[in-house]
Each structure stands twice: as structure tokens, then as C-alpha cells.
Amino acid sequence: MIVDLRTILTAPRHFDFILEPDWWQGNEEDDQILGLDSPLTVQINISRAGSKYVLEGRLSGRLRLRCGRCLEPFYNDFKTGFKLFLSLPPSDSEKSELDLLEEDMSVDFILGDEIDLDAVVREQIYFSLPIKSLCREDCSGLCTSCGANLNKEKCKCRRETGHPGFSELKNLKFKKG
Ligand SMILES: [Zn+2]
Ligand SMILES: [Zn+2]
Incomplete structure (x- = not known):
């Protein structure tokens, strides 16, 4: 108007x-x-x-x-x-x-x-x-690895390897030790 x-x-x-x-x-x-x-x-x-x-x-x-x-x-x-x-x-x-x-x-x-x-x-x-x-x-947003809607489902990324960010940290420790 x-x-x-x-x-x-x-x-x-x-x-x-x-x-x-x-x-x-x-x-x-x-x-x-x-x-x-x-x-x-x-x-x-x-x-x-x-x-x-x-x-x-x-x-x-x-x-x-x-x-x-x-x-x-x-x-x-x-x-x-x-x-x-x-x-x-x-x-x-x-x-x-x-x-x-x-x-x-x-x-x-x-x-x-x-x-x-x-x-x-x-x-x-x-x-x-x-x-x-x-x-x-x-x-809960989307999984940053597979894009699943975490309000609706738990994606495999978390169930199998934990949070994607932590798995790299684990590998790093393993190499050092
Ligand atoms: Zn939302
Ligand atoms: Zn995922």
C-alpha cells in the first residue's frame, strides 16, 4: 500500500x-x-x-x-x-x-x-x-559427515566410530604411543 x-x-x-x-x-x-x-x-x-x-x-x-x-x-x-x-x-x-x-x-x-x-x-x-x-x-541439526537429520535418526557415523572429530584424535594418540 x-x-x-x-x-x-x-x-x-x-x-x-x-x-x-x-x-x-x-x-x-x-x-x-x-x-x-x-x-x-x-x-x-x-x-x-x-x-x-x-x-x-x-x-x-x-x-x-x-x-x-x-x-x-x-x-x-x-x-x-x-x-x-x-x-x-x-x-x-x-x-x-x-x-x-x-x-x-x-x-x-x-x-x-x-x-x-x-x-x-x-x-x-x-x-x-x-x-x-x-x-x-x-x-540437533544435521550430521556433518553424512547429512542425516539427527532429530529423526541416529546415523551410523556416530554409532560406529563415535563423533567424527574424535576419531582423528584417537589415531593421533595411537601413533605417538
Ligand atoms: Zn531444526
Ligand atoms: Zn552421519
């Missing part, structure tokens, strides 16, 4: 909308989020504070994620709140004055006087997740 920021005057404006699961477009650099598993509920208030805009929002829905350890897909009920301060890019005449002021967060989703709320939502979804999401806290 595109909002013309010139329509935000003194009173805040409220935007409520639902994004359907097919709205999500993955990002090539990220393979953690596989998609939305339910419609995403978005509530955003935009108000003006001097030359800045304040966005306060809430998102909730269900994400389909890939576990960072065992790589299996799993579902995550997801709820997040956020607050952002945005400034419009300065006009050329204002630029020299602004150089002296503290820098505002860089803003990719403002184009001219318009803000793309979908882009804000997408970014907040990424921000709300840890670098690696896990299907469960004690996920």
Missing part, C-alpha cells in the same frame, strides 16, 4: 489491511523465510512530529520458515510491534543545513512524498527474526 505523506497532517492516520499469503516475495539472499502460511494482519498508525513522520505498527500472522540447523521447514506464529521515525529526503536547499544535524536512519521506502507500507512490513518481518531461526531450541 502506497501512502502519500502529504495527507498526514496533524491528526494521525490509521491503516489496517490484510496481506494475503501470495503477497510474500522471497529475497534471493535470504532462504530462511519460505513464505506466509496465513494472511498477515497489518495495523499501522502514521503521525507527524515536526519534520518527521512516526510509524507505529503491529503485524501478526504465521510464517513458514526454514530451520537454520536442520534445514527442515517449520511454522512460526509471529507477532511483532515496531516504531519508526522517518524523515523525507532533504531538498537541495535544505541539504547544507542538515549536514550539521544528526543523521536520520536511511530510508529506502520513501519515494518523493510517498511511502510504500508493503516495503516497511517486509523489512519488519526480517527484523523480527533472529539470524538463524530454529525449529526448536534443542534442534
Whole structure:
């Protein structure tokens, strides 16, 4: 949803909308989020504070994620709140004055006087997740030798030779002694 920021005057404006699961477009650099598993509920208030805009929002829905350890897909009920301060890019005449002021967060989703709320939502979804999401806290991950999912099976690597890292150590001791 595109909002013309010139329509935000003194009173805040409220935007409520639902994004359907097919709205999500993955990002090539990220393979953690596989998609939305339910419609995403978005509530955003935009108000003006001097030359800045304040966005306060809430998102909730269900994400389909890939576990960072065992790589299996799993579902995550997801709820997040956020607050952002945005400034419009300065006009050329204002630029020299602004150089002296503290820098505002860089803003990719403002184009001219318009803000793309979908882009804000997408970014907040990424921000709300840890670098690696896990299907469960004690996920055992994959065997580094054979790739078996250790949540589901005990692979032969461990059963027969112990941990692959230790067997080399054993050989080393044997040679020395
Ligand atoms: Zn896992
Ligand atoms: Zn193995």
C-alpha cells in the first residue's frame, strides 16, 4: 500500500489491511523465510512530529520458515510491534543545513512524498527474526559427515566410530604411543 505523506497532517492516520499469503516475495539472499502460511494482519498508525513522520505498527500472522540447523521447514506464529521515525529526503536547499544535524536512519521506502507500507512490513518481518531461526531450541541439526537429520535418526557415523572429530584424535594418540 502506497501512502502519500502529504495527507498526514496533524491528526494521525490509521491503516489496517490484510496481506494475503501470495503477497510474500522471497529475497534471493535470504532462504530462511519460505513464505506466509496465513494472511498477515497489518495495523499501522502514521503521525507527524515536526519534520518527521512516526510509524507505529503491529503485524501478526504465521510464517513458514526454514530451520537454520536442520534445514527442515517449520511454522512460526509471529507477532511483532515496531516504531519508526522517518524523515523525507532533504531538498537541495535544505541539504547544507542538515549536514550539521544528526543523521536520520536511511530510508529506502520513501519515494518523493510517498511511502510504500508493503516495503516497511517486509523489512519488519526480517527484523523480527533472529539470524538463524530454529525449529526448536534443542534442534540437533544435521550430521556433518553424512547429512542425516539427527532429530529423526541416529546415523551410523556416530554409532560406529563415535563423533567424527574424535576419531582423528584417537589415531593421533595411537601413533605417538
Ligand atoms: Zn531444526
Ligand atoms: Zn552421519
